Amino acid sequence: MPCTVLVGGFFGDEGKGKLISYIALKDDPKIIARGGVGPNAGHTVEHEGKKFFLRMVPSGFINTNSRLLIGPGVALTPDIFLKEVELTKTYGRIGIDRNCAIIEDKHINLEENSEHLSKKIGSTKSGVGACNADRALRKVKYAHEISDLSKYIVDVSQEINIALENEERVLLEGTQGTYLSLYHGTYPFCTSKDVCASAICSDVGVGPTKIDDVIVVFKAYVTRVGSGTLEGELPHQEAKKRGWIEYGTVTGRERRVAPFNFDLAKTAVILNGATQLAITKIDVVFPDCKGSENFEELSEEAKNFIHEVESKIKVPVTLIGTGPSALDIVDRR
Ligand code: GTP
Numbered sequence: 001m002p003c004t005v006l007v008g009g010f011f012g013d014e015g016k017g018k019l020i021s022y023i024a025l026k027d028d029p030k031i032i033a034r035g036g037v038g039p040n041a042g043h044t045v046e047h048e049g050k051k052f053f054l055r056m057v058p059s060g061f062i063n064t065n066s067r068l069l070i071g072p073g074v075a076l077t078p079d080i081f082l083k084e085v086e087l088t089k090t091y092g093r094i095g096i097d098r099n100c101a102i103i104e105d106k107h108i109n110l111e112e113n114s115e116h117l118s119k120k121i122g123s124t125k126s127g128v129g130a131c132n133a134d135r136a137l138r139k140v141k142y143a144h145e146i147s148d149l150s151k152y153i154v155d156v157s158q159e160i161n162i163a164l165e166n167e168e169r170v171l172l173e174g175t176q177g178t179y180l181s182l183y184h185g186t187y188p189f190c191t192s193k194d195v196c197a198s199a200i201c202s203d204v205g206v207g208p209t210k211i212d213d214v215i216v217v218f219k220a221y222v223t224r225v226g227s228g229t230l231e232g233e234l235p236h237q238e239a240k241k242r243g244w245i246e247y248g249t250v251t252g253r254e255r256r257v258a259p260f261n262f263d264l265a266k267t268a269v270i271l272n273g274a275t276q277l278a279i280t281k282i283d284v285v286f287p288d289c290k291g292s293e294n295f296e297e298l299s300e301e302a303k304n305f306i307h308e309v310e311s312k313i314k315v316p317v318t319l320i321g322t323g324p325s326a327l328d329i330v331d332r333r
């Protein structure tokens, strides 16, 4: 903090939702703003026995003092947004930028009917890619044109930059992951925008000199939904034996699984300019770490893994996820 941006270092689903909710509770940011692609991302937040799946509302919503914003770079589906505002009871403290692009049924239909997207690329078919294509062609609708959204419309960049001028804390949430970036990822098996840290800043209208920390989140193993290369991919049976099987938040598809990849992690750190790393699901790989909040309490194997990451990647691992709830974290910041 004061201005921290958090992004995924692999293929999305690194557990950003949980990390953001932890930082939101712990650091009490004045503003939590979501950049990234749109409702093709799913974030899971678990807190006080409740579990939320979010595709539009910022994952930091569990801090009820924070102002929540969605930046103009984000594509927005009004129905999903309005339902989530109700679910999270965030009415009155959430705003969306007037220039968010609007996903319409025609965008979803186009993706559903596209063999290229649904069969080859393995798209989530949320309509985001088609919406961004229309946006590039300058024919998409913007949020300020939708009457159901009128009470949420704000100037996100202005709000954030005023907060930063007043030395307030701001947390910027990324979506997807580095290797799903349109520019730096595994094209064509990727999303429809760049999703690295600098893109998230651009999505919400914050200049690069205003960022104090970039936290890149990795999971203790690698998962990927949809098509594209996954080095070291484990057969289903092996993934199951290790307890690493997961299902997608948006699509429900079983995720493909591989062990932690140091080469991918190193490059992700460079692409994002990471100042800190977070590693989630250490307890899934080393079950005796479950629920731990203290580094010294972790098993030798888990500590060795963290030390190996730090020595190979040369960025400190400051946050370690040890369970599904927002507060199941070892915080070494
Ligand atoms: P992002 O898309 O990066 O926000 O991640 P996600 O929320 O989609 O990640 P995923 O769907 O893989 O996470 C789903 C579940 O993993 C949620 O129930 C989280 O609470 C849980 N989770 C996150 N971090 C940890 C962790 O460190 N340990 C364990 N056991 N579960 C975690």
Ligand code: MG
Binding pocket: 012, 013, 014, 041, 042, 043, 044, 249
């Ligand atoms: Mg996800």
